[in-house]
Amino acid sequence: MDPLKIDFDKGTLILQNVPESLQSQLPDILWDERTLTHRAPAYRYRHIISQLRAHDMPYEDTARQFTVKEFANQKQVSPYPYQSEAIDAWHANGKRGVISLPTGAGKTFIAILLIADTQRPTLVHVPTIDLMHQWYEVLKEHFEQEVGLYGGGQHELQDLTVTTYQSAVMHAPHYGNRFGLAIYDECHHLPGDQYQYAAISSIAPFRLGLTATPERVDGKESRLYALVGECCYEAQVQELSGKTLSEYRVVTIAVDMQDTERIQYEEARRTYLDFLKKARINMGTSRGWHTFLWKSSQSEEGRVAFKAYLTQKQLSFASAAKQEWVWKLIQRHRGDRILIFTQDNDTAYQIGTRFFLPVLTHQTKLKERNAFLNGFRDGTFSILVTSKVLNEGVDVPEANVAIIVSGSGSVREHVQRLGRILRKREGKQAVLYELISKKTSEQFVNQRRRQHHAYQTR
Amino acid sequence: MLTKDLLRYKIREGQIYPQFVKPTDSQLLSVSDQLITVFEASPNTQRSTLLETSKHIIDSTPDNVIVKRGLEKLLLDRTEFDTAPNEELIAFRQNLFTETSRLLSQDMFSNYEEYLQKVSQIAGVESQSEKGELGDRLYADLPNCQPVLSFKTLSAQHLLHRYNTAQVQGLLLHCNSLTLNLSESMTAELRQLFKYLRFNQLLSTIRKKKIGNDDCFQITVDGPLNLFYKTKRYGMNLANFFVAVLHQPKWEITAEIQFRNKRSSRLYLNESCGIKPISQQFLAYIPEDIQLFQDMLHNKTDDWQIHPGSQFLPLPGDFYCFPDYQLIHTSGIEVWIELFHPWHQGHLLARLNTLGAQTGTPLIIGVSKELQKQSIIAEAMETSGHFSKFGFTFRDIPTMGALLPILNSLVDIDR
Numbered sequence: 001m002d003p004l005k006i007d008f009d010k011g012t013l014i015l016q017n018v019p020e021s022l023q024s025q026l027p028d029i030l031w032d033e034r035t036l037t038h039r040a041p042a043y044r045y046r047h048i049i050s051q052l053r054a055h056d057m058p059y060e061d062t063a064r065q066f067t068v069k070e071f072a073n074q075k076q077v078s079p080y081p082y083q084s085e086a087i088d089a090w091h092a093n094g095k096r097g098v099i100s101l102p103t104g105a106g107k108t109f110i111a112i113l114l115i116a117d118t119q120r121p122t123l124v125h126v127p128t129i130d131l132m133h134q135w136y137e138v139l140k141e142h143f144e145q146e147v148g149l150y151g152g153g154q155h156e157l158q159d160l161t162v163t164t165y166q167s168a169v170m171h172a173p174h175y176g177n178r179f180g181l182a183i184y185d186e187c188h189h190l191p192g193d194q195y196q197y198a199a200i201s202s203i204a205p206f207r208l209g210l211t212a213t214p215e216r217v218d219g220k221e222s223r224l225y226a227l228v229g230e231c232c233y234e235a236q237v238q239e240l241s242g243k244t245l246s247e248y249r250v251v252t253i254a255v256d257m258q259d260t261e262r263i264q265y266e267e268a269r270r271t272y273l274d275f276l277k278k279a280r281i282n283m284g285t286s287r288g289w290h291t292f293l294w295k296s297s298q299s300e301e302g303r304v305a306f307k308a309y310l311t312q313k314q315l316s317f318a319s320a321a322k323q324e325w326v327w328k329l330i331q332r333h334r335g336d337r338i339l340i341f342t343q344d345n346d347t348a349y350q351i352g353t354r355f356f357l358p359v360l361t362h363q364t365k366l367k368e369r370n371a372f373l374n375g376f377r378d379g380t381f382s383i384l385v386t387s388k389v390l391n392e393g394v395d396v397p398e399a400n401v402a403i404i405v406s407g408s409g410s411v412r413e414h415v416q417r418l419g420r421i422l423r424k425r426e427g428k429q430a431v432l433y434e435l436i437s438k439k440t441s442e443q444f445v446n447q448r449r450r451q452h453h454a455y456q457t458r
Numbered sequence: 459m460l461t462k463d464l465l466r467y468k469i470r471e472g473q474i475y476p477q478f479v480k481p482t483d484s485q486l487l488s489v490s491d492q493l494i495t496v497f498e499a500s501p502n503t504q505r506s507t508l509l510e511t512s513k514h515i516i517d518s519t520p521d522n523v524i525v526k527r528g529l530e531k532l533l534l535d536r537t538e539f540d541t542a543p544n545e546e547l548i549a550f551r552q553n554l555f556t557e558t559s560r561l562l563s564q565d566m567f568s569n570y571e572e573y574l575q576k577v578s579q580i581a582g583v584e585s586q587s588e589k590g591e592l593g594d595r596l597y598a599d600l601p602n603c604q605p606v607l608s609f610k611t612l613s614a615q616h617l618l619h620r621y622n623t624a625q626v627q628g629l630l631l632h633c634n635s636l637t638l639n640l641s642e643s644m645t646a647e648l649r650q651l652f653k654y655l656r657f658n659q660l661l662s663t664i665r666k667k668k669i670g671n672d673d674c675f676q677i678t679v680d681g682p683l684n685l686f687y688k689t690k691r692y693g694m695n696l697a698n699f700f701v702a703v704l705h706q707p708k709w710e711i712t713a714e715i716q717f718r719n720k721r722s723s724r725l726y727l728n729e730s731c732g733i734k735p736i737s738q739q740f741l742a743y744i745p746e747d748i749q750l751f752q753d754m755l756h757n758k759t760d761d762w763q764i765h766p767g768s769q770f771l772p773l774p775g776d777f778y779c780f781p782d783y784q785l786i787h788t789s790g791i792e793v794w795i796e797l798f799h800p801w802h803q804g805h806l807l808a809r810l811n812t813l814g815a816q817t818g819t820p821l822i823i824g825v826s827k828e829l830q831k832q833s834i835i836a837e838a839m840e841t842s843g844h845f846s847k848f849g850f851t852f853r854d855i856p857t858m859g860a861l862l863p864i865l866n867s868l869v870d871i872d873r
Contacts, residue, residue, distance in 0.1 A: 007834040009804045012682040014834075016807075030685050034661045034678075035808035041686050062834045169691075173682075193718065197691055200683070286719070293463065300520050327570055335563050349600070353593040356558040356577050358551070363600055365543045371552060381559045 004052070006045075008063040011173035011201030013040045013048065025051055042176050043227060045203035063203055065177045066121045069159050073116040074144050080244055083110050086233040090114060090208060096229030098187060098209035102237040103419020104245050104397075107210040108135070111183050112142050118206050120180025121159040125168055125198055127186050130369060130394045135162040135185070152366070165189055168198035176202040184209045184228055186392050188412070191220035191227075199227040212237075212419060213412045237415070237422070245422045246400070248430035252446065254438045255321045265440065268311040275305030316440040317406035318347040325435050326351060329403050330383065333431075337376065337398045340385040341417050343406035348387045351405065360386040391416045397423035402432045409445035459535070459697065460628040462717070464528040467629065474715050474723035476625040478731065479525055481618040489515065489526055490614035497533045497609045505539055506602040525621070532620055536610040544599040551596065554581060619734045623704065626733070627697035629715050629725055634689055635680035636696055636713035640706055641672060647705040649766050652780040654702035655679065660695050661804065664770060664778040675770055675778065682804065690716075704735040750855060751783065758858045761788050762865060767795075773812050773819060781821060785865065793820045793868055797856065800828040803835060813844040822864055823849045824856050 005016040015029055015038040023029065023038070026048055032039040040048060045063060052059050079087065083106055086099045095118060101107050115122050124139070126132050129152040139147045139160050148158030151167035157175055182202050184190050187209030190199055199207070209228040214221050225231065237245065257265060275281075279295045279302070282288050292309075296302035326340065342348045345361045352359035358372045358381050375381040377398055390396065391413055399421045407413050414434075421430040436442045466477035479486055492515045500508045512533075516526040557580045567573045578589045612620070630636065640648070655662055660679050667676040679699065681692035696713075703709055710728035752764050767781040771794050781794035798806040806825060813819060823845055830836050830851055839845050847867075850860035 005834055005837075007803075007832070010682045012685075014804065014807065016834075028686070032685050034663045035804050036811040037807060039682065039685050041683065060834075062832065194691070197683070197689070200687075297463070297524060303523070330562055331566060334566065349597055353596055355562075355573075356554060356593070356596065358555045359597070365548075367543065368548055368551075371548075375552075375555070380556055382563045383559065 004057060004059040006048070006059060006061050006063045008042065008065070008177035008203060009035075009039075011042050011176055011197065013042055013045060013063055013203070014038070015040065015048075019057075022051075022055060022057060025055065041200050042172075042203045043200050046205035049205075063177050066180045068119050069121050070119055071116050071122075071143050071145075071160070073112060073142050075142055077109070079109065079113060080106065082235055082240070082244070083113075086110055087113055087117070089233040091117075093229055093232040095206040097207075097232035098211065098214055098224065098228055098230070100211055100214050100231055100234040102212050102235070102240060102245060102422065103416060104423040105235065105240055106244070107185075108138055108395075111185075111208060111210060112138070114208055115139075115143075115160070115181065115183075118181045120204075120206060121178060122161070122181040122183060123168075123175075123179040123202070123204070124160075124162045124183045124185060125165050125190075126162060127165055127189050127392060128389060128394070129164065129366065130373070130389060131185065131392065132162050132164055133370070134395055165192075165195045165198055169194050169201075172198050172201035176204075179204050181206040181208070182228075183207075185211075187211045187224060187228060188214055188216055188221070191216065191218075191223035196223060196227060213415060217410070237418075244424055246424050246428040246430045248418065248422060248432065250418070250432045250434065252434045252436060253325060254436050254443070255319065255325055256438050257315065257319045257321055257440075261315050261319050261321070265312050265315045268308040268315070271308035272305050272312060275302065275308075312440075314346075316437040316442050317343050318350060319437055322405055322435045322437065323351065323354060326403060326405060327355070329401075329433055330355065333401045336382070336401045337379075337396075338383045338401040338403060339390060339396065339399045339417075339420055340383065340403045340405060341390070341407065342385070342387050343408060345387050347406060348385050352385045355383075357381075357383050357385050360384055360389055362387075362389055364389075388413075390420060394420075395423070396420055397425065399423075400425070400428050400430050402430075404432065404434045406435075406442075409442075409448075459631070460528050460531060460624045462628070462632075464524060464531055465625060465628045466524055466528075467625070469723050472721075472723055474629065474725045476622075476629060476725075476727075478622045478625060478733070479618055481615050481622070481732075481734075483618070485519075486522065486525065486529075486618060487614045489519075489522075490529055490617045493526075493529055493533055494611060494614060494617065497537060498611050500537065500606040500609055502605055504602065505604045505606065508537075508606060509602075528621055528624070529617060532617065532624060533609075536612070538607045538609070539601070539604040540607050541601075541604060547595075547599050554596070616736070620736050622731075622733045623701065623736050626725075626727065627700055630697040630700055630713060631693040632690055632717050633693060633696060633713040633715050633725070634687075635678060635684050635692075636711050638677045638679060638703060639667070639669060639674045639710045640677065641674050641708040647702075647707070648770075648780065649768055650705060651702040652767075654699050660692060660699060664780070666770075666772075666778065701735070701737050704733060705737075754858050758862060761869075762786070771819070771821060773809075773821075774814060775812060777812050779809065779821070787865075787869060789869065791820075791868060793822060793865070795822045795824060795856075795861075797824040797826075797852075798829055799826050802826075803829060803832065806835060807838055810838050810842045810845060813842065819844070820868070821848060822861070824861075825849065825851050827851050827853050 002017045004018055007014045014035065018029065018038045028044040029038045029040040087110060090097050090099060099107065099110060124135050126135055132149060132151055136147050136149055143160060145160065146158045148156040148161035150157060150161055150171060151164035179202065182204035188211045189195055207228045209224060214224060214231055276283060281291050281295060283292065296306040330338065340351060345363065348359050348361055351357065360369060360372050372381065372384060376384045376396060402417055402421045404417060418432050421432060434446065436446050468475045468477065493512055496511050496515065512530050516523060516530060558577055561576055578592060581592055583589055583592050660681055662677050662679045665676045667674055679696065683689050683691055703711060708729055713725045714722045715725050716722035755762055755764055763786045765784045767783055770778040771781055772778055779796060781796045783795040785793050785795065806829065809823065825839060830839065839849060848864060850864060852860060
């Protein structure tokens with residue numbers, strides 16, 4: 001009988017000559033009558049090979065297009081004890097799994113040590129272009145070798161490559177057999193409807209997920225663990241505060257709207273709520289928002305209600321009173337390094353335009369993004385305004401003050417924003433200000449958010 | 459393409475019905491004309507100006523708002539904006555922010571106006587009106603301010619046909635596979651359909667089927683991962699593929715559409731839906747590769763005529779393929795050629811498996827040398843009885859040196 005053969009085909013594995021006796025042992029393989037072969041999702045590669053070895057079944061493997069590769073870490077820095085524990089936990093978990101640590105706790109450094117340990121070509125997945133460039137710099141610094149970039153117009157594969165999730169979804173079907181280690185930074189993104197295919201289409205037997213918050217509102221973290229491995233190590237922000245993270249405090253400022261804004265707000269909110277009531281829309285359900293979008297587009301009254309919804313939201317996000325508070329806080333923290341966060345780009349640019357400050361959004365072109373970030377790091381710019389692009393991962397250790405003008409209300413977002421100012425520096429005391437419009441829905445959202453442990457222990 | 463919020467459809471008893479517009483609807487034709495006129499006049503104006511003007515047209519009448527926004531979206535897809543960075547402005551910002559940062563780090567201001575005064579001085583702005591404009595000028599290169607470079611115009615009626623096509627494409631983005639029934643015919647349109655299929659890297663199984671009294675070919679189109687997941691991974695490819703379906707004289711498609719967190723519904727459409735093809739069809743046009751192939755063949759022999767593939771070829775078992783070329787010898791012998799490029803690995807393995815050791819199918823297999831580099835492919839080629847008789851390899855395009863010996867052997871066998 002011909003030997004069993006395994007090959008990689010567009011994010012899947014093609015298996016030829018699979019003995020009947022073995023077919024039931026490999027639960028993820030199916031007969032594909034389009035190609036008259038057996039087929040499996042690429043991420044089951046490790047499982048299939050393990051099964052074949054367990055059954056002493058000879059096989060020809062042309063799927064795997066990587067070999068052992070030595071990566072020598074040029075920077076000899078000792079890990080903190082908790083970092084060593086995380087590394088040991090990942091090894092003990094069969095070189096798979098998620099490590100959950102707060103922002104600033106050195107997740108990237110753990111990844112560097114694991115790349116050097118694992119000695120396999122490595123593909124690092126990140127959610128944003130900014131993070132892609134940040135990883136690129138870190139990898140170059142540690143390994144002193146060519147680092148590939150795949151995403152944001154770049155298409156270069158190297159044994160160490162950084163890609164965006166979005167790009168990996170598109171291209172993993174072509175290169176998913178070239179890497180032995182897959183790292184998923186901010187891996188809570190991975191279980192998304194499309195992003196998961198970046199992991200499904202790869203054969204990488206060794207997988208590492210990094211995040212501060214693996215839990216998802218939709219409960220899909222189980223999908224993350226299925227694709228990357230169980231959460232093998234976890235530490236919370238309060239366990240590391242003052243030790244490896246900076247001391248911090250959270251200050252909530254309830255802001256009164258100006259009278260004219262208050263009248264406008266109340267009127268718009270009433271119009272919006274009246275429509276919800278009339279159209280029998282319950283915004284508390286998971287379909288509430290979509291139903292509102294749909295029904296409001298069906299009539300003139302609905303369109304007025306939708307405009308009213310936007311108006312009241314915009315007023316609570318960016319009232320003139322909030323801008324006055326931004327001015328006060330900027331003045332109070334002269335000499336500090338301040339990050340100002342907003343929910344939307346419009347508000348970010350309003351603040352940038354009013355106070356003549358650099359604004360970083362997804363609309364900022366790459367060259368200027370780098371100039372703003374580098375300027376902030378080296379002190380040329382002491383204040384940076386941003387909507388969401390700095391929520392995750394991007395390293396700005398010099399920041400010690402965050403002003404949250406508006407946000408989505410999610411706990412994850414606030415913990416991530418807090419994380420931006422927690423990187424330890426000698427004598428650093430971090431402060432996070434939240435500006436909340438009084439007597440608006442923002443107040444309720446804030447109360448709910450404050451139940452998170454990052455707030456409770458302070 | 460239309461985004462989900464711009465799609466119009468109804469779901470009844472598990473069936474999804476796209477809400478097409480009438481391409482002869484005088485009101486919609488008039489609105490389309492107005493919008494096209496605005497877009498035609500848009501080069502050199504800012505995106506925000508263009509959008510404000512088109513919004514004015516959309517809002518001028520209360521009905522069909524979603525349709526009008528959909529039309530606007532399709533016109534925007536045909537508009538090119540100047541997205542190049544404004545270096546002068548970037549430098550201005552860099553300098554100004556360096557100064558404002560210094561001011562805010564060092565100085566205490568009694569109020570905001572004092573700060574504004576200082577910034578205006580630094581920027582060299584003196585008059586009151588210029589001070590007001592300084593902020594506006596700061597981010598004057600945001601997408602809303604980008605100027606229009608060009609717009610690819612079209613007729614109002616064509617826009618409405620495009621809109622109907624986009625309604626179907628928008629639904630297909632949310633489907634995991636589709637089944638296409640085509641009447642048995644020998645048309646050049648089919649060739650284009652299979653080109654689209656391969657170009658979009660989709661997999662297909664072709665079966666012959668009887669529908670009513672008619673013989674037809676049933677083509678199931680999806681991607682490799684569909685075997686395991688109801689994935690919409692290939693939705694975009696399927697949506698693009700639909701454009702080629704519209705060129706077929708008689709067709710019907712069935713697709714399962716599933717929006718996020720919703721039950722799936724079945725989409726059924728056939729040629730009677732009245733959507734006209736939106737892409738150009740070059741039936742009289744002889745593709746460059748065919749022309750080159752023809753010239754090379756004529757330089758070597760007058761005995762063979764080459765034509766683009768235009769019909770299904772039965773394979774062993776219940777399978778069919780759609781070859782790239784057909785060759786006809788002066789004696790009447792007919793033979794077909796199917797080419798496999800580097801991205802056709804799965805297709806080639808399937809073909810060699812289907813053909814097995816049989817040599818009765820008059821199908822010549824051409825394999826790219828790049829594809830042959832893969833050991834699994836090289837081995838499959840070596841062990842294929844069919845390939846040993848009817849196979850050859852090529853670098854960029856097939857050469858006569860590799861093909862003619864096979865063609866001659868066929869004539870010899872026949873004698």
